Amino acid sequence: MKYDVEVKISLKKGMLNPEASTIQRALALLGYEVQDTDTVNIVKFSMDEEDTNAVEKEVDDMCQRLLCNPVIHNYEIQISPMRDE
Amino acid sequence: MKYDVEVKISLKKGMLNPEASTIQRALALLGYEVQDTDTVNIVKFSMDEEDTNAVEKEVDDMCQRLLCNPVIHNYEIQISPMRDE
Numbered sequence: 001m002k003y004d005v006e007v008k009i010s011l012k013k014g015m016l017n018p019e020a021s022t023i024q025r026a027l028a029l030l031g032y033e034v035q036d037t038d039t040v041n042i043v044k045f046s047m048d049e050e051d052t053n054a055v056e057k058e059v060d061d062m063c064q065r066l067l068c069n070p071v072i073h074n075y076e077i078q079i080s081p082m083r084d085e
Numbered sequence: 086m087k088y089d090v091e092v093k094i095s096l097k098k099g100m101l102n103p104e105a106s107t108i109q110r111a112l113a114l115l116g117y118e119v120q121d122t123d124t125v126n127i128v129k130f131s132m133d134e135e136d137t138n139a140v141e142k143e144v145d146d147m148c149q150r151l152l153c154n155p156v157i158h159n160y161e162i163q164i165s166p167m168r169d170e
Contacts (some may be wrong), residue, residue, distance in 0.1 A: 022127060030151060034132045036131045039126065044125065045122040061117075
């Protein structure tokens with residue numbers, strides 16, 4: 001069965017996020033006052049697997065080995081059966 | 086009133102996404118077969134405004150001027166009143 005997978009990757013609390021602070025500073029220079037700026041990356045893909053558990057196990061593996069750095073990143077995995085099949 | 090804002094920035098359909106194709110190739114090298122890899126960036130912040138309409142107008146402005154390149158990006162704005170106030 002085909003599954004759609006979404007992995008949300010964010011920096012752990014307390015890690016500096018230079019991308020976010022640059023955005024906040026640039027917005028301030030343009031006159032927009034915003035606070036607590038943060039950035040999150042999402043990686044989406046689809047894959048073939050037996051069931052949701054197998055997908056979850058495999059995607060967790062991918063996160064640990066390639067997609068994330070577990071020392072500095074939090075990740076959240078969302079799995080949904082593919083719609084148009 | 087304080088609002089939490091989330092801007093989801095993705096490449097328009099048909100734009101090449103080298104980040105996504107590199108991820109897919111690297112996953113394949115590690116033995117994970119995935120398809121249709123795509124990446125999305127989220128910028129989150131909070132801001133003070135009168136009402137949701139005012140927030141939406143201002144954030145749309147920010148997207149056009151700084152956060153996105155309207156030629157190649159799609160963006161989606163999510164606004165929610167801040168919880169803990």
